[in-house]
Amino acid sequence: MDDLNNAADELSRWAEDLERKAQRYQELHGKMTEVSVTDTSADGRISVTVDANGSTTAITLAAAVRGMDPTAVAAELMACTHRAQARLRDQVTGLVHDMVGTDEAGEAIVGQYAERFPDMDAEPTTPPAPPAPPAAPAAPWPAATTPETPAGRKPDRDRVVAPEEPSDEDRFYQRKSWLQ
Numbered sequence: 390m391d392d393l394n395n396a397a398d399e400l401s402r403w404a405e406d407l408e409r410k411a412q413r414y415q416e417l418h419g420k421m422t423e424v425s426v427t428d429t430s431a432d433g434r435i436s437v438t439v440d441a442n443g444s445t446t447a448i449t450l451a452a453a454v455r456g457m458d459p460t461a462v463a464a465e466l467m468a469c470t471h472r473a474q475a476r477l478r479d480q481v482t483g484l485v486h487d488m489v490g491t492d493e494a495g496e497a498i499v500g501q502y503a504e505r506f507p508d509m510d511a512e513p514t515t516p517p518a519p520p521a522p523p524a525a526p527a528a529p530w531p532a533a534t535t536p537e538t539p540a541g542r543k544p545d546r547d548r549v550v551a552p553e554e555p556s557d558e559d560r561f562y563q564r565k566s567w568l569q
Contacts, residue, residue: 410489417488424480428473430465437469439477443506445470474506 421441429436434454438447454462482499489495555563 410492413489414494417485420484420488421481424477424484426473426477426480428469428476430469435462435465435469437466437473439470439473441477441481443474443477468509471506471509475508478502478506 424441425438425446427436427438427447432453434451434457436447436449437445440446448466450462481502485495485498
C-alpha cells in the first residue's frame, strides 16, 4: 500500500511539474510574439525592423538615400536585415534560456533560430560594382541603301492549307461533355 501512495505522490509531482513547464512555455510564447529588432546602417540612412519570425516589418530610408546608387541601397538593406535577424536569434536564445532553461524543447527552438538566421561571414561593406553600361547600338542603315533581301525560293502563295478531316473518334467526343 505504501508503494501505491508513493507512486501516486510521484505522479502528482510529475503532473505539477508539467503544469509549471507548460505555464513557462505559454509565457515564453507571449514574450516571443512581442520581440522585434531594428538595425540601422553605419551612416544612419537605412534601418530595417524584423519581427519574431525574422520577417521585415519596417524599412526606413533617410532623405540622403536619394543620391545613392540603387545597388548600394539594396546591399545595405540586405545587410541590415541579416544583422537584425542575427540579433533576433541572440535575443530569442537568451529569452528561451532565461524562461525555460536548456531542456530539449527549448534547445529545439534555439536550434531552429540558429538554422534560419546563421551568422553572416565577413560580408563586404562595399556594394558590388555596378553593371557595365550597355553597348552602343549599331549604326542604322544608311538612308540611300536598304538591306538586301536574301535570294531564295518564291513564296508559297499558291498553296492552300486546310485542316485534316476529323476522325470518327474526334466526332464522337465533340458531341460529349467532358463532365460525362
